[in-house]
Amino acid sequence: MSSVRVRLPPSPTGYCHVGTARMAILNYLFAKKNDGAIIFRSEDTDKERSRVEFEEDIIEQLHWLGLSWDEFHRQSERTAAYRAAIEKLIAEGKAYSSDEESKKDPGTRVAVIRLKNPGTKVTFRDLIRGDITFDTAELKDFAIARSADDPLYHLAVVVDDADMGITHVIRGEDHISNTPRQILIQEALGVSRPAYAHYPLHLSPERAKLSKRTGDVAVRDYRSKGYLAPALLNYLAVLGWTPPSQRELISLQEMVEEFDLKDLHKSGAIFDIEKLNWFNREYLRAMPRAGFIAYYMPTLRAGLESRGIACDPPIAERIASLLSQSIHSTDQLASLVESGEYDFFFADPKLDASKIPERKSSANEAENHLRYAIGALDGVDFESETAIKDALWDYASEHGRGAVLWPLRYALTGKERSPDPFVVASIIGKDSTLRRIDAALRALPV
RNA sequence: GGCCCUAUCGUCUAGUGGUUAGGACAGCAGCUUUUCAAGCUGUUAACUCGGGUUCGAUUCCCGAUAGGGUCACCA
Numbered sequence: 001m002s003s004v005r006v007r008l009p010p011s012p013t014g015y016c017h018v019g020t021a022r023m024a025i026l027n028y029l030f031a032k033k034n035d036g037a038i039i040f041r042s043e044d045t046d047k048e049r050s051r052v053e054f055e056e057d058i059i060e061q062l063h064w065l066g067l068s069w070d071e072f073h074r075q076s077e078r079t080a081a082y083r084a085a086i087e088k089l090i091a092e093g094k095a096y097s098s099d100e101e102s103k104k105d106p107g108t109r110v111a112v113i114r115l116k117n118p119g120t121k122v123t124f125r126d127l128i129r130g131d132i133t134f135d136t137a138e139l140k141d142f143a144i145a146r147s148a149d150d151p152l153y154h155l156a157v158v159v160d161d162a163d164m165g166i167t168h169v170i171r172g173e174d175h176i177s178n179t180p181r182q183i184l185i186q187e188a189l190g191v192s193r194p195a196y197a198h199y200p201l202h203l204s205p206e207r208a209k210l211s212k213r214t215g216d217v218a219v220r221d222y223r224s225k226g227y228l229a230p231a232l233l234n235y236l237a238v239l240g241w242t243p244p245s246q247r248e249l250i251s252l253q254e255m256v257e258e259f260d261l262k263d264l265h266k267s268g269a270i271f272d273i274e275k276l277n278w279f280n281r282e283y284l285r286a287m288p289r290a291g292f293i294a295y296y297m298p299t300l301r302a303g304l305e306s307r308g309i310a311c312d313p314p315i316a317e318r319i320a321s322l323l324s325q326s327i328h329s330t331d332q333l334a335s336l337v338e339s340g341e342y343d344f345f346f347a348d349p350k351l352d353a354s355k356i357p358e359r360k361s362s363a364n365e366a367e368n369h370l371r372y373a374i375g376a377l378d379g380v381d382f383e384s385e386t387a388i389k390d391a392l393w394d395y396a397s398e399h400g401r402g403a404v405l406w407p408l409r410y411a412l413t414g415k416e417r418s419p420d421p422f423v424v425a426s427i428i429g430k431d432s433t434l435r436r437i438d439a440a441l442r443a444l445p446v
Numbered sequence: 447g448g449c450c451c452u453a454u455c456g457u458c459u460a461g462u463g464g465u466u467a468g469g470a471c472a473g474c475a476g477c478u479u480u481u482c483a484a485g486c487u488g489u490u491a492a493c494u495c496g497g498g499u500u501c502g503a504u505u506c507c508c509g510a511u512a513g514g515g516u517c518a519c520c521a
Contacts (some may be wrong), residue, residue: 007506009521010521011520013520013521043521045520045521046519046520046521048520049520049521050521078461099520102519103518103519104518104519105519109516110519111519112519126451129451131450132450132451133449133450134449134450135449138448138517139517141519143518143519145518145519150519152519152520152521153518153520153521154521156521157521171453173450173451173514173515174514174515174516175515175516175517175521176450176451176465176515176516177449177450177451177515177516177517177518178521184503199453200452200514200515201515203458203513203514207514208513208514209514209515238458238459239458240458242458242459242460246459246460246469246470248458248459248469248470248471265458265459266451266452266453267451267452267453267514268452268513268514268515269457269459270449270457270458271460272457272458272471272472274457274471274472275457275470275471277471278470278471278472279471291450301492320485321485325483325484325486326483334476335518358480385479396480400480401479401480402481404480404483405480405481406480407480408480409480409481410480410481413463415481415482416481416482417481417482417483418481418482418483419481419482419483420479420480420481420482421480428495
């Protein structure tokens, strides 16, 4: 029987940040591994910055990632508990109310409740870093509330952790220096101290804290760009944690089985979008065909339509295998479509007559080869790429593959770079293929 | 600046008192190929510096340096 209880204490002052997601993942893994309970706690004591919309986003994105919890609390609904704690501290002479000049608004007076700091040295054991000692004298008498009904962060956290029976506090290292303050409050209140584990923060490519300036920070942004939940979850988890098996591609269930706090790293890691892209592509490739089609279809259709090209559904489905080996996100697909990369699948290309012949061969040769192709393709089953290839391969080998296949590919795509002509022909079908070859023939200077 | 944390390829990392210091992403090369991708194969690249301890330090200790965090009437 285990009594592990962890908390997920996001502050609803912004959309779900990838840092919040990582905090939730690590706590989730630890709790599940130890048969523990997970307590979600919305830390909304800052009335000015907290918004319901943000709280909803955090819940939605964490659920999307596949995470869940056993209890849900909101600090704004627990003022009675904080009031009791604050009044107790004041009654026992461990805290006091003072009337000071406002820092935010100089010139005005404001009431604030401060903890009477004994100024001792505090040492706590960090499960990731070992013993950490602070001299709390320099903390002075720090503020714990604005009033009995208006607690500040440290007080609320300590009261909640105690009331909710939290056994392990797993959070980012930006909280290391908050820990002695919270321990002081715990001691004043006479409640027990949970175990602490501070993991490193992930950094922007400039080695600074992740911020909007250096890329997306909200989970919803990655989601809208086509990053899959298991891919983002996987990347966030292994960025700062190595499972004993050292697997990189690992499912949530497998992570739970392998998780141990001792395998968390001590130093901050840079959030690398390239590696995330690799993870996403791996997960994309593992998707069933139908799911993958549903994944990219809206992006493809919208991109095509904005270029004035109708998205033919059968063709759009037939390029699935092509797309699965070339894209890592819908964001990337959108920019490829926008640049006209896939236009030729859906609309006849505009041809530049001078580009129809292969570099080393003449217009005359190109014409002969294209005429041959029309004849050879008659009666071929276009459902099969290999049937198309078989119909032309021997001829192409005999007359020069470049000389034969370049004009054909260019006739079909109008591009100097594209998938091979057999794949393209199969996707666009016999009618379009023959029509485009014919168009090339007519464009050719004779 | 005070306090705290951290330090292996460009990036994420494995690892050890004696190793050819391993893997992944990215890069590069070759193969394949009509082109471009993909794929396959191969490959470049790292123990921050200075002292100590030791027969021997990337590994242990100290210092420096660098990076990060934190110093609210935010969380």
